[in-house]
Amino acid sequence: MSNIIIGTAGHIDHGKTALIRALNGFEGDTTNEEKQRGITIDLSFSNLSLGQQNIAFIDVPGHEKLVKNMIAGAFGFDYVMLVISANEGIKPQTIEHIEIINLLGLKEIIVVITKKDLVTTEELELKKEEILEFLQNFDFEIKFISAVSIYDENSINKLKTLLFSIKNSTKQEENFFRFYVDRVFSPKGIGTVVTGTVLGKKCEIDEKLFICQSQKETRIKNIQVHNLNVLEANISSRAALNLQNVNITAIQKGDLITKKGHIRGFDGIDISFKCLKNKKLNHNQTYTLFVGAKKIDLKVLLFDCITSLEEGYATLKANEPLYTVFGEKVILRSGNETICGGVILNPVIDPMKKNQKKRLLEALDKKDFISAYNELLEAHKKGLGIISSTQRFALSHDEAISFAKNMQNVFVDEKELVIYPLCTKDEIKDFIKEIYTKNSYALLSNASINLRLKWASTAFIQLVLDELENEGFLTKDGSLYKNANIKEDFTKDLENIILQRLKEEDITPTAPYNIYDDLDIDRKVGDDILKSLTSKKQIIRLQHNIFIHFESLNKMVKIMKEIIKEEGFIELSNFKEKFDLSRKYLITYLDYLDNFSDIKKVETKRIFL
Structure with missing residues (x-):
């Protein structure tokens, strides 16, 4: 079924709600206040169907004090049904509604002249000419103009036929719901x-x-x-x-x-704006923002101006996160006055210098995404995530990658969806060179370098490793890289280094990953060395992250048994009196005692059998 949404617009009492009732039988004014006052206060929703075609109507209030409700409904329109009574013609709220739909970029409109039974045929024609002449001041596409009376069934049926001639929604499919x-x-x-x-x-x-x-x-x-x-x-x-x-x-x-992960919230957004005739936007003043069905008071900070502007760029600062996307239309009002309309250019706020932000907004205003990427890369030298392009630029990931590939001096990681300035490659290269220069026995993989440079993707790191290998600085051994100046296999040397280190650390051995990082060796290599030393009984594994030299462990067991002999038991309190170790080590050694056949655990104490 095809769906379109048609929203009403027009002055109070020009017959919007009565027209909807005549078209589909729906009574929009349902609240007691609406019935008592005879006006529409909030939005109402109804529909009209014919076969596989469905028209949804959003009926909006026409009263000047209820324009805020009209705006909330207008964000959902595909087409606008501008309702103007034949006997009154264009009135103040007619004009304000027209200005608002124009600010929101709603270009396709239907003009319905109501209450035609209250004027002569000649007066109706004059009113039609007057309306069309006024609408020429705007860039609207008028689908048709139709005159009706709710008491003339033929005119209503003719309007229905014309409405069902509109088959397509104006909304474009985007990247996410x-x-x-x-x-x-x-x-x-x-x-x-x-x-x-x-x-x-x-x-x-x-x-x-x-x-x-x-x-x-x-x-x-x-x-x-x-x-x-x-x-x-x-x-x-x-x-x-x-x-x-x-x-x-x-x-x-x-x-x-x-959908989760597509939109992040920020307490500020950047927009381009254009004010209504004879209106200005003031710097550092509070306005009410309308976006979608959201209404929020926030502060406006103009670019390049500390007084007021009729059009330009502005940052909108709120006291809560704003969840918006590139290209969304917004309305700013002050009290009951509509001041301007805007387009969200920058829904993701980055730390940037003001002149740099201005260049970014100018690029985004022209949808020059390559220039926008270049400006953002100045603020994201350690990688700009393409994954945010759905929110930043309303681009799919494929479209974002396509733009990135046309840029100069960048590295595009298509798998991780990140763009890096190519100059950042030197930072990775210097980092790796420093490791291998300081430590000739360094033995690292791409993954282990990535653990240290979390901002750099493995594909970007690999580009650097390949260059260092081609330059003869590194040689590759499986997935590992070692100093090209060292020809011999130094795995045995690393075993001795780790064994000696654990011996020196005695009863407070360092966690394995800290040892690997200090020695600049890959974690898998380090794990294999510890397995080898453990199988030879040169070190003992007490926990998943505690490996101790066998001599140190034997010494500690002997001391703990001496404590039991002297005091009749050992537990955390009297053990800590002898050794000022952390609970992690104390508990580990106490637990190890349970492996001996002459030791028995009674509640928290260990005693001899």
């Missing part, structure tokens, strides 16, 4: 249900999802689209999702539901 919550409720015996518009990709029953604001994982128990249970909800579907293991208090209107 997104869903702004616009309502939350908990039907008895059902659990928590949220409604919203499906963005990005479809969702399916039993799919795992992630609530960004509460950082909580959940699963879809059930999906309804227009009160029908379905297996999936596609882009531009108005959907109700029944969420598993989510308390109604853990989610609220404006929260973003998506």
Whole structure:
């Protein structure tokens, strides 16, 4: 089934809700306050179907004080149905709604002139010309213009036919599912249900999802689209999702539901903006941001200006994380005034100098992603993750890699999805050279170098190792690299070095991995040496990370037995009086005593049999 979402716009009392009722029988004004005041206060959702075509309607309030609710609904529109009464024509909220949908980049509109029964045919034609002339000031694509009266069934049926001639959603498939919550409720015996518009990709029953604001994982128990249970909800579907293991208090209107790992939250975002006519955005002033169904007060910091601008770039600073993606449209308001619209250019905040940030925003504004990557690499010299490109640039990983491959002087790790400035290669090379210069017996693998340089991927390290091998600095022995100037097999020498070290460390031997790091040897090589020494009984393994020289262990056992002989027992307290060791060593030696046939453990004490 094809789905499109049509949202209403227009001045209060121009017949938006009555028009929806005439089209599909849905009564939008359901609350007592709406019925008493005769106006729409909150958003209402309904639909109209014909065969495999479905039109979802989002009806918005027209009152000037309720524009904030109108904006929350407008983010989900595919098309806008601009409703203007024939007897009143364009009014203040008509203009404000038009300006808002224009700021949000909604270009495809349907013009419906209502209450045509209240004017003559000549007056209706004049009103139509007046409306079209006004709309020429905006870059809209008018799908059609239709005049109706809710008391004229033919005009309503004609409008239905025209609406069903629109077959496609304007929303593009993106790299991952997104869903702004616009309502939350908990039907008895059902659990928590949220409604919203499906963005990005479809969702399916039993799919795992992630609530960004509460950082909580959940699963879809059930999906309804227009009160029908379905297996999936596609882009531009108005959907109700029944969420598993989510308390109604853990989610609220404006929260973003998506897939785990795709979006990170930041307390700031960078935007480009353009103000409405005769409006300006002031530096260091608090405004209300609208993005999706989210509404939040935050501070605006202008670029290159400490007074006010009609258009430009700005950083928006909030007191909570913002979960946004590149290219999302935003609205900024002050009180009941709409000030400007903007586009999110930088949803991921990095530590950057101001002039560098400005260059980044200029590149992003033009979708010049190669230049944007270059600016970001200046701030991420130890690797820029392509995995974040879905949020940063609204690019798939394949698209991001394709852009990266066209860059100069970078190394692209396609497997790990990281871009490195090629100059960073010298840092890895110097690090490796220093190890092998200081320690001729160093014997390291790519993996063991990666443990020390966690920021460098194994593919990038391998590039450096290959160069050092070609330069004759290193030679490869299986997966290990050794100093090219040493020809002999020095494994035996390493055995002696480790054995001698453990002998010198006596009863407080160092953990194996610390020894390996100190000697610059690969962990597997070190483990093999310890196994060899253990099999020869030259060292004894007491725990997984405690290996002791056999002479030191024999000495310690002799001392512990002397304590038992003198005091009748040994336990942690009197053992520590003799040896100021950590509990780790004391307990290990006490446990080792249990291996002897002449020793018995009684509660916490060891005694002779």
